[in-house]
Amino acid sequence: MHEVGFIGYGSMGRMLVNGLLSSGAVAPADVIISTRTTAKLDSLARQWPSIAVTGDNRLAACETRILFICVKPLDTLPVLLDLIPVVSLETHIVSIAACVTISDLEQVFNGKITKVIPSITSEVREGVSLVCHNSKVCGKDAARVEALLQSIGQIAKISEGDFEVATDLTSCAPGMIAAMFENFVGAALRHGDLAVEVAQRMVVSTLLGTAKLLAERNMGFSELIDRVATKGGITAEGVKVLNHHLPAVFDEVFEKTLTQHETVKEMVKNQNVTQVAMR
Ligand SMILES: NC(=O)c1ccc[n+]([C@@H]2O[C@H](COP(=O)([O-])OP(=O)(O)OC[C@H]3O[C@@H](n4cnc5c(N)ncnc54)[C@H](OP(=O)(O)O)[C@@H]3O)[C@@H](O)[C@H]2O)c1
Structure with missing residues (x-):
């Protein structure tokens, strides 16, 4: 069982993985990452030998407690859909895609979903991640995800309707x-x-x-x-x-x-x- 999984190791995936590991918010042995071009994970795996890396998204998703999906907006729902046969309803899905709503995600996954818009400034542990949970996320689950994000900056819990304007102020x-x-x-x-x-x-x-x-x-x-x-x-x-x-x-x-x-x-x-x- 992995505590935190990531799908997509691009600009934001890399920032989140490196930020959470170097802040100590999560131990390398508790992390699994899957991405399309696995060669991009080579230096990460050298730096953190106990981290699990793969090119198989389903492997990263099964038996992972919190799963960050860090792919482009138009890849997000297809990637999530592909995971449905293996992902458990106990898994907490965290989507960081702009323009993909919680309702879009709920059309595909009927469990705990959090929408997060991170900021590149978290690379230096500054700035604000926008956060909104769906109704299936209980206080304990919310607190765990929020604590991860707070290890790399501040968070702002706002209603989803305010995300677009707030995204200009934080992420853009x-x-x-x-x-x-x-x-x-x-x-x-x-x-x-x-x-x-x-x-x-x-x-x-x-x-x-x-x-x-x-x-x-x-x-x-x-x-x-x-x-x-x-x-x-x-x-x-x-x-x-x-x-x-x-x-x-x-x-x-x-x-x-x-x-x-x-x-x-x-x-x-x-x-x-x-x-x-x-x-
Ligand atoms: N950039 C920002 O400042 C920012 C801020 C807030 C939110 N976001 C959101 O963050 C998300 C990611 O943005 P980004 O800038 O990190 O994009 P990116 O640099 O293009 O990274 C996307 C990553 O996903 C991987 N990928 C694509 N399809 C995949 C699949 N089917 N399975 C596994 N991995 C796959 C890509 O692999 P390859 O390496 O092979 O291309 C790439 O590593 C977007 O949805 C965006 O809306 C971005």
């Missing part, structure tokens, strides 16, 4: 923040003679310091702005420009991402993957 945000600051640096380079690495280092260190001030000093955004943007000063001019343009920019960001969510959700539903037989 590292990409969006990187894009914003790439543009910030780009503008600095167009207006001066700094070397790109120098400008990047300045911005990254400032980002880290800003996050620390907001988190560790419990400062609100407005308080921080007030501390820096003194009336009639230089920062205030920049903040005025940002406040003029950014509301429309971020409205468009949400409009586009929410539309994309709907498109992929529709594609998932149109797969018409439903349970054939349940053990």
Whole structure:
């Protein structure tokens, strides 16, 4: 019996497996991982010799207490369906796929299901995993999965209806923040003679310091702005420009991402993957 299993060892699977092992939240001997390209597991198996690795998803799923499914959204229901002949109703399925709803998963598996949207920032034990359990998950099961996720960052238990907006703020945000600051640096380079690495280092260190001030000093955004943007000063001019343009920019960001969510959700539903037989 394995405590935790994973199917899919891509960007997120790798982050979760390595995070949970290095935090000590789960022992290597209690973990089994299956993925399509098993060569990608070689270095993991060398690092943690007692971990079980396989290319057989059913082997990872049978007799595993908590099973994380870490494949792309359109692969999630077919992968789960294939496991139905071997997976027990005692297994707790944790799906991390965007746009695959708990109801989609329940069409295939009639047991304990948790939907999680992790963030790449958990690679450094920061950031927020979004969590929502179905009605079959009891308090003890919920606590076990939540404890695993809390070992690699914070969790936010929210209703499934809020997942899409919250996903922009947590899981998409590292990409969006990187894009914003790439543009910030780009503008600095167009207006001066700094070397790109120098400008990047300045911005990254400032980002880290800003996050620390907001988190560790419990400062609100407005308080921080007030501390820096003194009336009639230089920062205030920049903040005025940002406040003029950014509301429309971020409205468009949400409009586009929410539309994309709907498109992929529709594609998932149109797969018409439903349970054939349940053990
Ligand atoms: N990336 C993010 O920041 C992020 C954040 C939150 C949630 N998510 C969700 O996380 C999920 C995974 O995303 P990702 O970025 O990790 O994708 P990814 O890097 O493409 O990883 C997917 C993994 O699944 C494996 N796989 C595909 N089909 C399989 C099968 N039938 N059996 C076993 N393994 C299979 C792939 O194998 P190969 O190596 O052979 O391709 C790959 O290793 C997605 O559903 C996404 O919505 C991602």
